[in-house]
Amino acid sequence: MSENDDPALLGPGYALGILTPEESAAYEAYLASSAPARNESRANDETAALLGLDADAITPPARLKANLMAQLAVTPQLPSLQGPSPQxxxxxxxxxxxxxxxxxxxxxATAVAGPVEAAAHRRWFAKPTTVLVAAAAAVLLFVGGAVVGGTLVPRPSVEQQQASALAQINSAPxxxxxxxxxxxxxxxxxxxxxxxxxxxxxxxxxxxxxxxxxxxxxxxxxxxxxxxxxxxxxxxxxxxxxxxxxxxxxxxxxxxxxxxxxxxxxxxxxxxxxxx
Structure with missing residues (x-):
């Protein structure tokens, strides 16, 4: 991770367990200093668990992770929405x-380790659509995709459409x-x-x-x-x-x-x- 990298972009990779020790340490330091980041981190974790994608730990190819990070770098992140709690x-x-x-x-509320007390817990389905779509895309890339000759081959688009539709429902006010x-x-x-x-x-x-x-x-x-x-x-x-x-x-x-x-x-x- 270079000094110009935005630690906020490491969130999906952290949830998927694909970061290097240096990147994990940088992201954890970022979590300790930002309540919104902790909320987003919990949302990423819960989204992965919700989709039932608890796969055995593997070490993804470096190029695969680079492709994901490149896509995340150009994905716009919207500010958190304020709205009523889901029921x-x-x-x-x-x-x-x-x-x-x-x-x-x-x-x-959910307790979070670190020197700063966590803000009130916001459920994953109250997150902005953009954040959830990015998280779902990350899961699809690593679990639903395949690597052929070092090139990422995604699963059929119908599954990506399903993930996007789920994200939109989750993030609706x-x-x-x-x-x-x-x-x-x-x-x-x-x-x-x-x-x-x-x-x-x-x-x-x-x-x-x-x-x-x-x-x-x-x-x-x-x-x-x-x-x-x-x-x-x-x-x-x-x-x-x-x-x-x-x-x-x-x-x-x-x-x-x-x-x-x-x-x-x-x-x-x-x-x-x-x-x-």
């Missing part, structure tokens, strides 16, 4: 039982979330923005299905169910998907097990249903 609730898991609407819960237990094990969290009309579902511990089955997402409105896409899952990682279509106020988001390729209407009872 957190638990919701019902049965499809035939009305789920309660989300109710606000104040986020808890009216972002909310609600959680519920999954019938066959695991826990689901619905994140949505009424102003954007979009939502995303994240599930921990969801089992892998046979090849002839798939998980299907639904927007449930009274007696009507509208398909919102299909996805596969791995019990070893967090499964997540930004739902297709437009979310309407009061929609319940449900997940069913369907034949491969999905169904026009649910053929099984939802394993989880969360009301927005």
């Amino acid at each position: 957190t609730t638990d919701a019902a898991t049965a499809a035939d039982t009305p789920a309660p609407a989300a109710t606000p819960v104040a986020p808890a 009216d972002a909310q979330r609600a959680s519920a237990e999954v019938a066959n094990g695991g826990r689901a969290t619905l994140i949505w923005s009424g102003s954007l009309g979009t939502s995303a579902l994240l599930i921990d511990g969801l089992g892998t299905l046979p090849h002839d089955k798939t998980y299907e997402l639904w927007y449930i409105r009274g007696t009507k169910a509208v398909s919102a896409g299909t996805f596969n899952a791995s019990a070893d990682a967090t499964s997540w998907r930004v739902l297709k279509g437009t979310m309407q106020a009061g929609d319940t988001v449900g997940v069913t097990v369907e034949p491969a390729g999905g169904s026009e209407q649910p053929t099984t009872q939802p394993i989880v249903a969360i009301r927005s």
